Amino acid sequence: MTTTRFAPSPTGYIHVGNLRTALMNYLIARKAGGTFILRIDDTDPERSKEEYVDAIKQDLEWLGLHWDKVERQSDRLDRYAEAADKLREMGRFYEAFETPTELDLKRKKQLNMGKPPVYDRAALNLSDAEKDALRAERGNGVWRFKLDHERIEWNDGILGDISIDAASVSDPVLIRGDGQVLYTIASVVDDTEMGVTDVVRGSDHVTNTATQIQIIEALGGNCPRFAHHSLLTGPQGEALSKRLGTLALRDLREQGVQPMALLSLMARLGSSDPVELRSDMAELIEGFDVNRFGAAPTKFDVQDLFPLTAKHLQSLPLADVADAVTDAGVPAELAEPFWAMARENITTLADLKGWWELCRDGAEPLIADEDREFIAEAIALLPDGPFDGETWGTWTKAVKEATGRKGKGLFMPLRKALTGMERGPEMAALLPLLQVIRARG
Template identity: 50%
Template sequence: MAKPAAFTCRSNCAGNPSMSVKVRFAPSPTGLIHVGNVRIALMNWLFARREGGTFVLRVDDTDLERSTKLFEDQIVEDLHWLGLNFDERFNQSARFDLYEAARAKLVDTGFLYPCYETEDELDRKRKLQRAQGKPPVYDRAALSLTDAEKAKYEAEGRKPHWRFKLSGGRIEWNDLVRGPSHIDTSSVSDPILIREDGSYLYTLPSVVDDLEAKITHVIRGEDHVTNSAAQIEIFEALGGKGSSPALAHFPLLVGSDGEKLSKRIGGLSVKALREEEGIEPMAILSLLAKLGTSDAIEARSDLASLVSELDFSKVSRTPARFDFAEMERLNAKLLHETGFLAVRDRLEALGITAGETFWNAVRPNLNRLKDAADWWQLVEGPVTPVIEDADYAAKAASLLPDGELTRESWGAWTSAIKAETGRKGRELFMPLRQALTGQNHGPEMDVVLMLIGREKALTRLSGQAA
């Protein structure tokens, strides 16, 4: 299948060049959003911003038993933390009157019909079809029911589920990621839109909302491709010919081993990445924006860069591999390039009261911002010194420059030690680092010595914790 050309909505917005782009992210508040959700939210947000359009948060909370305000609030908090601020917001739970009106219209026009088969009866039908080598497509037996037969089922206490009658024709669309696509609706079952208990499945409310909100593009995962033909027909049944938004289906994420992310998905929620892993938002977004594309995966410091680089034609058809280590690499890269003012308040929240000199000294050693607290402990103490040669440490202490230590003190001090002891290289420097920091590696020692100060340096060189 041919790849779609690079898409510019300004010249072709769902067939209407005057139409303003409007997209939506539609999470269900039944759990935390994870990297898979964020990737779809990000692609919608980037597309809307690139086109000067509108990004809508649609909260899919028609499942009133499982949806919670706690999860809804967390979704909003996560989106704001990521910088994916929405322009409009609404909840499906406040729109049941619209869905009821759509239901009535579809019934009146003959598109929605009641079916009384139980799940066991449907399962037996599917098994028989498979045994006969046929696809397990619903046989539309309910369409031939008489009013008397329906009344008999009702008297037995059966409640109907409601199916949408598909055309049986070939539905085609130009997918903005997958290219020219089609589905023969004769090969799929008429979809159930309303359950026996009267509750709505995802499909009907989604179509109604997209029509009412004037959504121009639906950007989502490719697990929805099989639903596309039915949804296009429902759009046209409710909104007329050509009312379906443009569609873009992104390949799903898999782990670095090629397996589904489902086993790790709890640890890959935005909340966990932020609070437990200490990952920066732009590390997450930099990775997700480029996964599965022909672009190199590189750290971006702001969303504006990702907006300008968005190009659906670069998206591969193969599943995108999510590598946690890659995200960690981007996280470290971003911290190494971050200025002090951008993190000052966050450092203070960690109890770090040092200024820019400390930050510039330690940031090349950070993988997470919270790692700075460990280096601050190195300065503030207490630090247990590592001293293997007490005589060398004592000699070094005697040569420590007088007065307040500066960045130049380290060079003068080590030169004096070298002249006195004849040591050089690792033999000269490593014992001093170990004595002053208790570590074998870390920030540049000229800054460390200055931040520690003369009194603590002498105490640690004597072998005492300070």
């Protein structure tokens, strides 16, 4: 059975880059009728916060990305310890004691000699006595996985055939000196034991994937199918990584972005398919194919979310936005005609408040000097209320007959006088909602 996972670290809020990974894994699982796991990667006790765990769940629920089960790495430390012991017994795990400064000097020396800056495995030559002396002096060392120096190959779902020479990669540190288990081994153990069949993540993980494949094989596991999506850039191709903190999902929600607008964009961005607003999750699942995504950096512009949000809102019935209409102050008896008027003229639900204030309080009239007599005559011809969808047509016909004005010269001055704006909703729908005019009628 197809099993995927989204594995955020609870050290901050989910941003659009995280969402891309979560959504792809979710859609793969749902399209195959499989399992989607939310795995909280909380092995770092200092940086992991419970408030971020809650926030991650809230953001996913807001988007409708419902998981089948939750796993927490902090509950599985004994499993990682067992895997580490197994690797030690196999001679694939060794302790190293170099300080960051010593490692940096080694890298610089290798680069100066024209060699790849990889760890030189000096720790493998230490005697037991030397190790004991280093532990006494520096504390416990880090634990590195000893790579087999051969080519590591796999067919990537997005990048195609990948081949990496393990000799060009440093033996990865899997456990820190303070005992903290790092992502590389924890993820391998989890993916193996949880039966994860497909892993989609960012292209910055490609080298990490190569080392993980050897660790999986050493532990006797089955390698999942890997796919590495492109990284997001800003609209001008600039690095987005420094701005991701301002693109948290909760910030986008606060700005009024609708879930289906965000999902529709992220489910197609970087693929050969055009971005099209989808009405529900089923449509996204139906049309998703990870193989249609490309390797090139993908431009993301937050402004693209707002036209999609506006289009989505236009499609919604009152029942779906009733709370927002009520929160804007609209009386229940006017909610239906108000939404019918406003839905075509808002970008986000926050715009409803401004339209209701116009309806309730009126606006400062925009009347050109040459139109003052015309407006006065027109207002005098306004029929008695109550107004309905026919009132605007009846009134403007009477004004046309009385004044001889027609077309733009008739309609624009009336719109500006009643709304203070040159453009906006259909006046036939807006006029019955203008409370000041209703009172006058």
